[in-house]
Amino acid sequence: MTPGISREDGQLKIRIMKGMELTVRETLGLVAGLVILFNLPTITTLAGDLPIRQRPIYRGIVFGLAAVGLNLLLRHSELVSFGHAAFFGTGAYTVAVLVSDYQVKSATVLLVAAIVAATLMAALIGYFTLPHTGLYFALITLAFGQLLFSIVKGQRALGGTDGISVRTGEAGVTILEQFPTLFGIQLTGQEVPNTILLWFTLVVVIISMLVMYRIVKSPFGRALDAIGQERTRARFLGLPVKRYVWAAFIISGIYGGIGGGLFALYFRSVAPGETLQVFVSGDILYMAILGGFGTLTGPLIGGIVLETLANIANEVVFTGPAGETQMGRFITGAVLLLIVFVFPKGIVGSLKPGGRVFEGAKTLKNDPTVAGPWFRQFGQVTVEAAKRSVKNVRYLLFGVK
Amino acid sequence: MVTSSIALLEANSVLLQSGIIEGLQNLLQPDTFIVQTINGIRFGFILFLIAAGLTVILGILDVLNLAHGELYALGAYVAASVGGFLVGEGTAAIMAPPSSFDPVTSFAFVGVLILAALISALILVPIGVVMETVFIRPIYERDQVYQLVLTFALLLIIANMIEFIWGSNPQKLDLSTKTAVNDIPTFELLGLSGVPSIVTLIMVVSLVVGVGLFYFFSKTKTGRIIRATAIDREMATALGVSPDRTFTLVFALGAFLAGFGGAMELVRTAANPGMGESALVLSFVVIVVGGLGSLRGAVVGALVIGVLQNWMTVVEPSLESAAPFAVMVIVLLVKPEGLFGTWGERT
Numbered sequence: 001m002t003p004g005i006s007r008e009d010g011q012l013k014i015r016i017m018k019g020m021e022l023t024v025r026e027t028l029g030l031v032a033g034l035v036i037l038f039n040l041p042t043i044t045t046l047a048g049d050l051p052i053r054q055r056p057i058y059r060g061i062v063f064g065l066a067a068v069g070l071n072l073l074l075r076h077s078e079l080v081s082f083g084h085a086a087f088f089g090t091g092a093y094t095v096a097v098l099v100s101d102y103q104v105k106s107a108t109v110l111l112v113a114a115i116v117a118a119t120l121m122a123a124l125i126g127y128f129t130l131p132h133t134g135l136y137f138a139l140i141t142l143a144f145g146q147l148l149f150s151i152v153k154g155q156r157a158l159g160g161t162d163g164i165s166v167r168t169g170e171a172g173v174t175i176l177e178q179f180p181t182l183f184g185i186q187l188t189g190q191e192v193p194n195t196i197l198l199w200f201t202l203v204v205v206i207i208s209m210l211v212m213y214r215i216v217k218s219p220f221g222r223a224l225d226a227i228g229q230e231r232t233r234a235r236f237l238g239l240p241v242k243r244y245v246w247a248a249f250i251i252s253g254i255y256g257g258i259g260g261g262l263f264a265l266y267f268r269s270v271a272p273g274e275t276l277q278v279f280v281s282g283d284i285l286y287m288a289i290l291g292g293f294g295t296l297t298g299p300l301i302g303g304i305v306l307e308t309l310a311n312i313a314n315e316v317v318f319t320g321p322a323g324e325t326q327m328g329r330f331i332t333g334a335v336l337l338l339i340v341f342v343f344p345k346g347i348v349g350s351l352k353p354g355g356r357v358f359e360g361a362k363t364l365k366n367d368p369t370v371a372g373p374w375f376r377q378f379g380q381v382t383v384e385a386a387k388r389s390v391k392n393v394r395y396l397l398f399g400v401k
Numbered sequence: 402m403v404t405s406s407i408a409l410l411e412a413n414s415v416l417l418q419s420g421i422i423e424g425l426q427n428l429l430q431p432d433t434f435i436v437q438t439i440n441g442i443r444f445g446f447i448l449f450l451i452a453a454g455l456t457v458i459l460g461i462l463d464v465l466n467l468a469h470g471e472l473y474a475l476g477a478y479v480a481a482s483v484g485g486f487l488v489g490e491g492t493a494a495i496m497a498p499p500s501s502f503d504p505v506t507s508f509a510f511v512g513v514l515i516l517a518a519l520i521s522a523l524i525l526v527p528i529g530v531v532m533e534t535v536f537i538r539p540i541y542e543r544d545q546v547y548q549l550v551l552t553f554a555l556l557l558i559i560a561n562m563i564e565f566i567w568g569s570n571p572q573k574l575d576l577s578t579k580t581a582v583n584d585i586p587t588f589e590l591l592g593l594s595g596v597p598s599i600v601t602l603i604m605v606v607s608l609v610v611g612v613g614l615f616y617f618f619s620k621t622k623t624g625r626i627i628r629a630t631a632i633d634r635e636m637a638t639a640l641g642v643s644p645d646r647t648f649t650l651v652f653a654l655g656a657f658l659a660g661f662g663g664a665m666e667l668v669r670t671a672a673n674p675g676m677g678e679s680a681l682v683l684s685f686v687v688i689v690v691g692g693l694g695s696l697r698g699a700v701v702g703a704l705v706i707g708v709l710q711n712w713m714t715v716v717e718p719s720l721e722s723a724a725p726f727a728v729m730v731i732v733l734l735v736k737p738e739g740l741f742g743t744w745g746e747r748t
Contacts, residue, residue: 080546128733135465135545136693139685140733146682147726154719278682282467282553289550322568325561333557340540340551389534392649393527 033297037061037202041195056311057304058198058266060287062259063088063280064303065205067287068212069255071299074288076221077245078228082138083125083145084284087253089276090114090121091260093152096164096270099180103168107182107200111261118257119250121148126249130242133231142278149276163271166264180265194266201262205300208255213296215251224248256284290339292346301348309335424716436595437711443600445707446607450662452684452691452699453614454655460694461631461651464537467552470681471559472525472656476663477672478563480521481572484667487517488578498581507585514582515606518664522657529656533649556677564674573671582668599669606665610658611700618696627651631694686725690732692739701740 006013014027022030036043044054066088073079091114098104098113129140152158167178179186182200185193215221227234227241235241264270274280283306291302314328343350343357350357363370428434455469488498488510496513499506532555540547579599587601618624630637630647638644663672687706691698706725713721732739 074546080549128730131737135459138465138549139689143685143689143726143729147723150722150726154723278678286550286553289546318565320565322566325565327561329557330561333554336550336554340547344547385535389531392534393530395646
């Protein structure tokens with residue numbers, strides 16, 4: 001099966017590789033996304049004062065990669081992990097420690113080490129957490145993540161709350177020469193090495209996405225689907241449930257480790273609050289939901305959108321009783337509420353056929369007058385919710401009669 | 402270079418070990434031991450107030466409320482404002498802190514403080530009701546991941562609103578309030594000088610609330626209805642219990658308890674932006690250690706975690722925040738369902 005164009009059920013499909021066929025719309029989206037990401041340095045320069053910056057988008061890409069891993073668990077085995085920062089942090093700290101304590105400078109070696117460390121960490125945490133499901137699983141993964149966070153925070157060898165910077169600290173060379181190298185290029189954080197690192201990262205991301213696509217479409221992926229839908233039945237069908245879920249957990253941890261390793265290479269400093277804290281785990285989960293956890297690319301897009309949004313939202317400043325306050329968290333929270341109540345399928349899921357935005361746009365194109373009832377409906381729902389809460393407060397305070 | 406850093410690591414671990422032994426010797430000094438244990442019990446009681454609400458909400462609504470820690474923080478901030486109104490020299494003030502110990506005025510002053518804490522916790526009740534009826538109710542039937550997103554969104558919003566209203570500086574009551582309470586002799590009567598009376602106050606009041614909670618769930622009709630709903634929601638509905646109202650009540654109760662815990666803690670220390678998050682994570686540990694949805698488990702778990710963490714401040718401060726999670730891992734290995742089973746059948 002070579003790449004080519006085929007026609008299936010009257011729909012034009014573009015075959016990229018064996019078993020991977022996309023519709024025209026999907027292909028165009030993919031190409032556009034890649035063109036934008038590879039030309040990011042040019043775009044940010046052209047954007048000037050517009051709030052498009054390379055740093056938050058890079059953050060979005062690496063955290064989004066962790067979210068892609070998390071999505072394997074979330075979408076297929078229906079397990080909600082709330083401690084994925086543990087693997088991200090493991091990857092990031094592995095790179096940082098190897099550079100600063102053992103003078104390893106090759107980025108590819110560092111990345112492989114990050115993958116190995118994340119694999120071990122995921123195997124360990126998965127062993128303890130996987131006997132549980134549902135909310136209990138979320139709770140326990142969260143506690144494990146926090147255990148790692150508090151251990152790292154308390155270790156002076158790991159820099160405590162300040163973290164460590166990713167450079168060798170050798171004597172006799174300038175600071176810029178102490179940073180890791182990628183194919184012989186010093187990653188100093190200046191424009192050119194950053195662009196090369198960005199391209200390298202994008203290649204890693206593309207390979208990771210292709211691998212994830214194959215995993216999802218493989219018999220193993222199908223088995224995970226079966227396990228997610230009904231564990232007991234899957235076991236009766238003869239699937240090794242425990243082993244498969246453990247494998248999925250480790251794979252998802254590896255994606256977190258790669259993300260963390262790339263994070264450390266780009267930002268050249270690693271602190272527990274940025275990589276290991278419970279809010280980081282929360283962010284990774286919300287990237288998956290925001291982008292659409294029923295889709296493959298959704299988490300990655302969710303990551304880029306969430307980080308850009310947080311970056312813009314933090315520039316919104318309200319003056320309250322206590323002086324000026326950044327409203328970043330409030331705005332992020334409001335967007336998440338919107339996702340939960342209005343677009344539960346996320347960005348990518350809503351744009352797909354059957355999604356809310358897609359169907360809505362189609363209806364609106366056919367009959368633009370529906371916009372009026374939509375607004376009215378929205379108003380009614382809001383008023384009803386307000387009335388209900390007032391009624392409940394009254395019941396609670398004064399009883400039913 | 403590699404060998405030297407390994408040697409450094411070894412030296413470090415030896416140092417750590419000797420530090421732990423020395424720390425243990427410090428802890429086993431009778432005075433230190435008693436003071437640290439009492440402080441731990443105080444923290445355990447506060448943790449219980451937070452974890453009790455969280456565990457009951459989890460047991461009945463089947464919702465893991467990530468915003469619960471922020472309710473605790475909100476309680477503390479509200480108490481800082483309410484306390485500032487009721488105590489001191491202002492126009493709305495009931496009484497000023499007495500400058501020296503006098504049985505009548507001192508105890509009346511403590512009464513005013515408790516009143517302020519109660520009012521602060523009551524302010525959280527409508528907030529809890531709105532959270533449940535407007536936001537959480539529409540998603541009971543949906544995928545569990547959405548309730549995590551939703552409560553996390555509420556966490557972000559509440560945390561940002563707290564910063565918006567009170568700013569990022571810690572909020573606390575006047576120092577004179579603390580001194581006025583500490584002037585009342587309590588543990589000093591037993592010949593122990595290291596425990597301020599404020600700790601006694603927090604312990605006594607939390608104990609009363611805790612006992613009241615057990616009484617509520619085992620003896621009153623509403624409490625029994627809540628337990629019945631926890632055991633079998635369908636059967637309870639068939640018997641004429643309105644699950645909607647029970648859910649709202651349970652959530653409001655949880656908000657009240659968390660707020661009260663925050664308000665009591667404020668008397669001793671300051672309300673600060675990070676307090677909700679650490680309380681939330683610690684109460685997760687309490688729930689896992691005690692058993693999901695078990696009120697009795699929450700008591701035991703909270704006391705174990707509270708006391709252990711305070712001991713660790715003396716033994717090895719760098720492991721202080723890791724100790725609770727280590728306990729949790731051990732409990733998970735030995736008894737994965739927690740120390741006590743599910744709640745409902747017994748309180």
